[in-house]
Amino acid sequence: MISAVVLSAKEVEIAIPGVVVVPHVSVIQNAKELLDARLEALKKVRSEWFFFLDDDDSLPDDYLKILDRCVSVDTPLAYTDELITNADGSLRVRKSAPYSEDAFIRNSTLIHHLAVCRTEAALEAAAKIPRGTYAIENLLFFEVARQGATYIPEIGYIWNRRKTGLNRGPSIVIGLVRSACWANRNRSIDRG
Numbered sequence: 001m002i003s004a005v006v007l008s009a010k011e012v013e014i015a016i017p018g019v020v021v022v023p024h025v026s027v028i029q030n031a032k033e034l035l036d037a038r039l040e041a042l043k044k045v046r047s048e049w050f051f052f053l054d055d056d057d058s059l060p061d062d063y064l065k066i067l068d069r070c071v072s073v074d075t076p077l078a079y080t081d082e083l084i085t086n087a088d089g090s091l092r093v094r095k096s097a098p099y100s101e102d103a104f105i106r107n108s109t110l111i112h113h114l115a116v117c118r119t120e121a122a123l124e125a126a127a128k129i130p131r132g133t134y135a136i137e138n139l140l141f142f143e144v145a146r147q148g149a150t151y152i153p154e155i156g157y158i159w160n161r162r163k164t165g166l167n168r169g170p171s172i173v174i175g176l177v178r179s180a181c182w183a184n185r186n187r188s189i190d191r192g
Contacts, residue, residue, distance in 0.1 A: 005042065034136055034175075057113065080154050099145055
């Protein structure tokens, strides 16, 4: 079984057939609060695999097939492309690429939405990452990917991007930069 960790400022009313929804109610206004909420919610996961799902986003119609493919590659992290729906109604696909530490540090959205993690690996990674103003997914995914990451070139997530929102806030931008710097300092690749 796989879980969707859903953060929301109000009661979570999302049902996803074939997926266990792990709700976490929290009002989040900055990167630190997002990091704290995601890590607290992660502790509630009881399935072998999980992913984060924002309460205003969605999954494609074939999500069960994509989730199955992510789990079947049997790496601690599997991630996909995403469909971005902008506030003006326009659509674009954000393609990812195969994983490497260098690629991840150069592109903070290499692993963004949908990232399916082995829960045990994520809990181990969570114990190693710093707290504060950081982009939680970037730190967590960087640490989990040390044990293996696989890119699945399919649209696995629909990001309903708004004109306003936490992702555009200064603390999130600062968190992304701080996360990239932390990852760069903690890379395992020998830079010779």
